[in-house]
Amino acid sequence: MDSAKPSRESNKKITVAVAGNPNVGKSVIFNALTGSRQHVGNWPGKTVERAEGVFHHQGWEIRLVDLPGTYSLAAQSPEEVIARDYIVSGAPDVVINIVDATSLERNLNLTLQILELTDRMVVALNLMDEVRRGGWEIDVKALEEALGVPVVPTVATEGEGLPELVEALVEVAEGCRQTHPASVDYGLTVEGYVESLEADLNRLGIEERSRWLALKLLEDDPEIVEAFKQGDLAALGLAAPSASPEALQALLKRAVRLREEIRPDAKVEIVRHRYEFADSVMRRVVHRLRPEEESSTEWIDRIVTHKVWSWPIMLAMLTIVFWITVKGGEIGGGWLEAGFSWLVRAARTWLVSVQAPWWVIGALVDGFMMGTGTVIAAMLPPMIILFIAFALLEDLGLLPRVAFNLDRPMQTVGSQGKQVITWGMSFGCNVTGVMASRIIENKKVRLASILTSPLIICSGSYGAGVALAIVLFGEGALLVMLSLVFLSLGIAFLATLLLNKTVFRGEPGSFVLEMPPYRKPQFGQVIRRALVDRVALTMWRAVEFAAPATLLIWILGNIPRGVPFEQTAIGWLVRGLAPLGRLWGLSGEMLTALLFTLPAKEIVMPALAMTYGLQTTLVESEQVLNYLPQVWTPLISYTFLVFFMLYLPCLVTVWAIWKETRSLKWTLMGLVVPLVMTCLITFVVYQGGRLLGF
Ligand SMILES: Nc1nc2c(ncn2[C@@H]2O[C@H](COP(=O)(O)OP(=O)(O)OP(=O)(O)O)[C@@H](O)[C@H]2O)c(=O)[nH]1
Ligand SMILES: [Mg+2]
Incomplete structure (x- = not known):
C-alpha cells in the first residue's frame, strides 16, 4: 500500500x-x-451533479465532493458516468x-467495485439508528476485516460518528492507517x-x-472498449504511457476472444461472483437480535x-396543502399589504414635503415601491x-409512493410513474x-418529463395566482x-399522451424505483432549507425582475406627461395587442401585463x-385591483388565470431545459408545448364557458 503523496501532505490538502x-x-x-446546502430528501436520485465544499480539520484543508448516488459503476446512466469518471480520474485522495446499513448486501456490491x-477508502456505515430500531446488530470489526478498509458506524442526521469518520479519512490520507482492500475472487476461469x-x-x-481494466474488458464495458478501440486511454483519465493505438487494439481483440x-x-x-461475495460478507457480520416484526412503513404502505x-388519501393531502396556502395567503398577504400601504403613504408624504418632482x-412610489410591495x-x-409543505412531504418519503400509485395511469399515456416525481x-x-x-x-x-414539467404550477406562479384569485373570487379562491x-396536472397528462403518440413513440421501459422507508422529517432542516434556499432565492429573483419592470411600465405609461393614455407607449401596446387575444377573451391590457411578466x-x-390603473381616474393603484372584479366577468377572470398560470415557463426553467437537453430543438419545444397546450385549453375554457352561458 503506498502512502499519501508527499506533495499533498506538505501543504496538507486532500480531496x-x-x-x-x-x-x-x-x-x-x-x-x-x-x-453546504445540497438537496436532501427521502427519494433516490436527488444529487445529479458533482458538488464541492471545503472544511478544515487538524490543519488539513479537506475538499469534499458530493457525487450522485449509483448502484454500480457500470457507466450505464449519466450518474454512473459522473461518479465513475471522477473516481477513475484519480482526483480524490480518499x-x-x-x-446504507439496512441493506448491506446491495450496498456492498458498489463498495467492492470502488x-x-x-x-x-473509508466506509461510513450510515442509518445505524434504523438498523438498531429494526432489531439488527452489525459486527463492525468483522466488516472492517472483511473489506480491509476502516468502517465507521454513523447516524448522519444526528451527526453521530462524523468526527470518527473524519479522523479515519485523515488517517488513510496520511497513510498512517494501512488498508488491505478485499478483492473478489471471480472464479478460476475469469481470474x-x-x-x-x-x-x-x-x-x-x-x-x-x-x-480493473482487465475486468472491464472482459465485461465488455462500452466506455472502456471504446477507449481501446480509439487507442486512447487518456479519455478515461488514465495515464497511458507509450502504448500505441495498434497495441491497444490488438489487446482488445484478445480480450474479446477470451470473453467469448x-x-x-x-x-x-462477474456480477454473480461479486454478489456472492457481498452476500457472504453480509451473512458474517449482520445478526438478528430479536424476531422480525412488521415495520410501521409496511402497514402505512398497505x-x-x-x-x-x-386515491382519496392523495386527493385529501393535496387539498389540505392548497387550502392552507390559500388561507395563509389571505391572512399573511393582508398583513403585509397593510404594512406596505403604510410605507407607501409615508414615503409619498415625505417626498411631497421635501417637494420632490412629480x-x-x-x-x-407608484412604480417601484407599489410594484415590489405588491x-x-x-x-x-x-x-x-407551499415550499415547507412539499419539503416535509418529500422528507417523509411520500414522493416514491405517489409515483408508484400513478404508475398505471401514467402507463396508459405511454409513460411511467417516475415522471410523477x-x-x-x-x-x-x-x-x-x-x-x-x-x-x-x-x-x-x-x-417528455422535461417538456411537461413547466405545465405544473410552481409555487411562484401559484403565489401570484392565489393573490389574484383572492382579489377576483374572494371566498371562491380555494x-x-x-x-x-x-x-x-390534467394538461401535463394530456401533453404526455400527445407527445408519446407523436414525437416519442416507443416503449416507456420498466419502472425501477426503490421505496425508502418513511422517515421523520428533520423539521429544523426542512424549514431552513425551504426559507433560505428556496423562498429567499425565489423572492429575490421576483424582486429583481419586479423593480425594473414596474419602473419601466410606469415610465412607458406616464411619459410624456399629460397626454391621454391612448398616446402613451403602454396605450399603443394595449391597442395593438387587443385583437390577438379576442378568441380567448383576453383584453389588450391583460396581454400587455402578460408581456411584462415574461421574465x-x-x-x-x-x-x-x-x-x-393608468387609464382610470383612480390615483392609487392598490384600488385598481379591487376595480378588476367589476370589469372582469367571472369567466374572463378564470380564463385569464388559466392562461397566466400555464402559458410559458419562466426564464430560469428555460435555461434548465437547455442545460438538461443541450439541444435548441428541445429547449424550443419546452416553450412550444406549454404555449400550444395553454392556448388550446384556454380556448376550450372560454368558449365552453360562453356556450354554457357564463
Ligand atoms: N434515520 C436516518 N435518516 C437518515 C440518515 N442519514 C440520512 N437520512 C435520511 O435519508 C434521506 C436521504 O438522505 P440524502 O442525504 O438526501 O441521501 P443521498 O445519498 O444524498 O441521496 P441521493 O442524492 O438521492 O443519491 C433523507 O431523508 C435523510 O434525512 C440516518 O443516519 N438516519
Ligand atoms: Mg444527495
Whole structure:
C-alpha cells in the first residue's frame, strides 16, 4: 500500500469523494461536514451533479465532493458516468463510501467495485439508528476485516460518528492507517483471463488499475472498449504511457476472444461472483437480535399504496396543502399589504414635503415601491407554506409512493410513474422538476418529463395566482386554485399522451424505483432549507425582475406627461395587442401585463394594476385591483388565470431545459408545448364557458 503523496501532505490538502448508493445520506453527511446546502430528501436520485465544499480539520484543508448516488459503476446512466469518471480520474485522495446499513448486501456490491479502483477508502456505515430500531446488530470489526478498509458506524442526521469518520479519512490520507482492500475472487476461469490480460497491460506499460481494466474488458464495458478501440486511454483519465493505438487494439481483440470463451456469459459471471461475495460478507457480520416484526412503513404502505384508498388519501393531502396556502395567503398577504400601504403613504408624504418632482414621486412610489410591495405581499405567504409543505412531504418519503400509485395511469399515456416525481418536484419549482427528470433512465420518458414539467404550477406562479384569485373570487379562491392545480396536472397528462403518440413513440421501459422507508422529517432542516434556499432565492429573483419592470411600465405609461393614455407607449401596446387575444377573451391590457411578466410571472399583480390603473381616474393603484372584479366577468377572470398560470415557463426553467437537453430543438419545444397546450385549453375554457352561458 503506498502512502499519501508527499506533495499533498506538505501543504496538507486532500480531496475526498463522497460516493454511495442513492438515498443513503451522502448529501446529509456532505452538508454536515462542509456547511453546504445540497438537496436532501427521502427519494433516490436527488444529487445529479458533482458538488464541492471545503472544511478544515487538524490543519488539513479537506475538499469534499458530493457525487450522485449509483448502484454500480457500470457507466450505464449519466450518474454512473459522473461518479465513475471522477473516481477513475484519480482526483480524490480518499473516497468515503456511504453505505446504507439496512441493506448491506446491495450496498456492498458498489463498495467492492470502488475497492477495485482505489485502496484509499473509508466506509461510513450510515442509518445505524434504523438498523438498531429494526432489531439488527452489525459486527463492525468483522466488516472492517472483511473489506480491509476502516468502517465507521454513523447516524448522519444526528451527526453521530462524523468526527470518527473524519479522523479515519485523515488517517488513510496520511497513510498512517494501512488498508488491505478485499478483492473478489471471480472464479478460476475469469481470474485466469484477468491475470493474463493484466500481464498484457503491464507489458504495454499500463500498471495503474490494470486489474480493473482487465475486468472491464472482459465485461465488455462500452466506455472502456471504446477507449481501446480509439487507442486512447487518456479519455478515461488514465495515464497511458507509450502504448500505441495498434497495441491497444490488438489487446482488445484478445480480450474479446477470451470473453467469448467464458460460459455462460462473462458479465453475468462477474456480477454473480461479486454478489456472492457481498452476500457472504453480509451473512458474517449482520445478526438478528430479536424476531422480525412488521415495520410501521409496511402497514402505512398497505393503506397509502392501496388500490382504492390511495386515491382519496392523495386527493385529501393535496387539498389540505392548497387550502392552507390559500388561507395563509389571505391572512399573511393582508398583513403585509397593510404594512406596505403604510410605507407607501409615508414615503409619498415625505417626498411631497421635501417637494420632490412629480416624476420622482411617481416612479419611486407608484412604480417601484407599489410594484415590489405588491409582489412581496402577494407571493411571500403562500410560497413559504407551499415550499415547507412539499419539503416535509418529500422528507417523509411520500414522493416514491405517489409515483408508484400513478404508475398505471401514467402507463396508459405511454409513460411511467417516475415522471410523477418530477411533477411533484415541479410544484415547488419547475427548475427542480426539470433537473429531477434525470432519475428516469428511458430517454424518451425523460424528455417528455422535461417538456411537461413547466405545465405544473410552481409555487411562484401559484403565489401570484392565489393573490389574484383572492382579489377576483374572494371566498371562491380555494376552489378556483384547486381546479387550476388539477387542470395543470390534467394538461401535463394530456401533453404526455400527445407527445408519446407523436414525437416519442416507443416503449416507456420498466419502472425501477426503490421505496425508502418513511422517515421523520428533520423539521429544523426542512424549514431552513425551504426559507433560505428556496423562498429567499425565489423572492429575490421576483424582486429583481419586479423593480425594473414596474419602473419601466410606469415610465412607458406616464411619459410624456399629460397626454391621454391612448398616446402613451403602454396605450399603443394595449391597442395593438387587443385583437390577438379576442378568441380567448383576453383584453389588450391583460396581454400587455402578460408581456411584462415574461421574465418572471410573479409581477402579474403590479403589471395589471398599472396597465389598468393608468387609464382610470383612480390615483392609487392598490384600488385598481379591487376595480378588476367589476370589469372582469367571472369567466374572463378564470380564463385569464388559466392562461397566466400555464402559458410559458419562466426564464430560469428555460435555461434548465437547455442545460438538461443541450439541444435548441428541445429547449424550443419546452416553450412550444406549454404555449400550444395553454392556448388550446384556454380556448376550450372560454368558449365552453360562453356556450354554457357564463
Ligand atoms: N434515520 C436516518 N435518516 C437518515 C440518515 N442519514 C440520512 N437520512 C435520511 O435519508 C434521506 C436521504 O438522505 P440524502 O442525504 O438526501 O441521501 P443521498 O445519498 O444524498 O441521496 P441521493 O442524492 O438521492 O443519491 C433523507 O431523508 C435523510 O434525512 C440516518 O443516519 N438516519
Ligand atoms: Mg444527495
